[in-house]
Amino acid sequence: MVCNVLEYLERAEKLYPDKPAFGDESGQLTYRQLAQAARRMGSRLAEQGAYREPVAVLIDKDVNTLTAFMGIVYSGCFYVPVDKTLPIERIRTILSVVSSGYLIVKKEDEQLGREFEKETKLLFLEEMFQKSVHQPENLPLLTRIRERHLDTNPLYMIFTSGSTGVPKGVLISHRSVIDMAEQFTKTFQFSSEEVFANQAPFDFDVSVKDIYLTLRNGASMYIVPKSMFVMPKKLAGFFNEKKITTIIWAASALGVAASFRILEKEAPRYLKKIMFSGEVLPMKVLHYWQKHVRDSIYVNLYGPTEITCNCTYYIVDREFSQDQVLPIGKAFPNTEILLFNEENRLAEPGEQGEICVRGSSLALGYYKNKEETEKAFCQNPLHEDYLDMIYRTGDMGYINDRGELVFAARKDHQIKHMGHRIELLEVEASVNAVEEVEKCCCMYDDILGKILLFYQAEKEMEKEIISQLHNKLPKYMCPNVFYRLDKIPENNHGKIDRQRLKQKYMENNK
Secondary structure: OOOOOHHHHHHHHHHOOOOEEEEEOOEEEEHHHHHHHHHHHHHHHHHOOOOOOEEEEEEOOOHHHHHHHHHHHHOOOEEEEEEOOOOHHHHHHHHHHHOOOEEEEOHHHHHHHHOOOOOOEEEEHHHHOOOOOOOOOOHHHHHHHHHOOOOOOEEEEEEEOOOOOOOEEEEEEHHHHHHHHHHHHHHHOOOOOOEEEEOOOOOOOHHHHHHHHHHHHOOEEEEOOHHHHOOHHHHHHHHHHHOOOEEEEEHHHHHHHHHOOOOOOOOOOOOOEEEEEOOOOOHHHHHHHHHHOOOOEEEEEEOOHHHOOOOEEEEOOOOOOOOOOOOOEEEOOOEEEEEEOOOOOEOOOOOOEEEEEEEOOOOOEEOOOHHHHHHHEEEOOOOOOOOOEEEEEEEEEEEOOOOOEEEEEEHHHEEEEOOEEEEHHHHHHHHHOOOOOOEEEEEEEOOOOEEEEEEEOOOOOHHHHHHHHHOOOOHHHOOOEEEEEOOOOEOOOOOEOHHHHHHHHHHHOO
């Protein structure tokens, strides 16, 4: 029984010592190099007395950051990725929640790191990889740490936005990540032959799958350079050069690739698994990829950070029209999905209910935030016989006539307009089917009683959108106000930044 993710790393080190584990623009690390560097760092951190503490890391998208994560785990602590490009005050707020004794930065980021010396103790990454003053790898100390380990110990903490403006730190255990890695490997038959292309930043839980599926299977992972999402036409060449077999990307990243039509001159020759999550994938984006990468399975993944990445999956097994929405499928093994209606009873087939999750995948809660934790993580309302925790996602779903789970909307995206209950997701799906629309987002102005549509396109499309929607939707579901944008704002994880859109709308309508 695997109890610590380091067992994955050490097994791969033994079986494939000279095989590339992680690679970036500057080079790559073999499993032996990765493990040795991580143990050196773990020793130095542990010798300072750190144990079961959060250790923040100002991250870059490189192999040294990943090595730092593993070193922190060797020390018995848990890592907290912090994007160094965030505004300084946002970083300060995160560090105040973490209350971390340590912040790891690169020498090149020393000036930025000095901004937070009052909140934390600064450690330099390059120095942490140097040999211990006692032993190159203080194995007795690391052994004692490992002997005390439990699989319920925290592994990492990722921050999500908070409704009060204070970010929430989602704390994930070793057990939850091990469960994710085992279920993904079994479900999709991953092996040591896998080569992953990492797209997601390391403070976004999509990257967790890349990292730990690589380690679990003794596979290889290459970090896609950020520049390739500015000039994505080089992506297909990157896939073929690295012989990429699997991508597990945010839906928005697949959309960027499709909008630049990167696959028309060169198609990926080794790509066999294309998985996506984070947002609803517009059907025209799926159709574009399917047209150019035919010998691959396509998988729609669903799940929030609080249940360790994903709790359901749908392998695309049939054709869909442009204005349809993919199901989110069924639960992974060792996970149960429950749909609760407004009376806290199980929803009937076809009836909408809040998607709730049971299983080992559940997070340990929100760090130092008991109130928010108790709102989202609670006792299963079906009984009170024993402790049986569920996570309330805040998402609405229903079971279709094929027995598949379908995402309907966020609870806060379901509106009442002109006496009708409307899912804004359904409106968005219809707008996304318009060929010239690259991306869209619907909101509701409660005061004016109007449906707002923000859409990204090269030219004004209001008349064309209205014309097509009138053939698909009842009149009361059609947007009342249209805003064309050259670029719909996105957050650091590539998701539509609805909060910024809302603020812009409010500023323009004061």
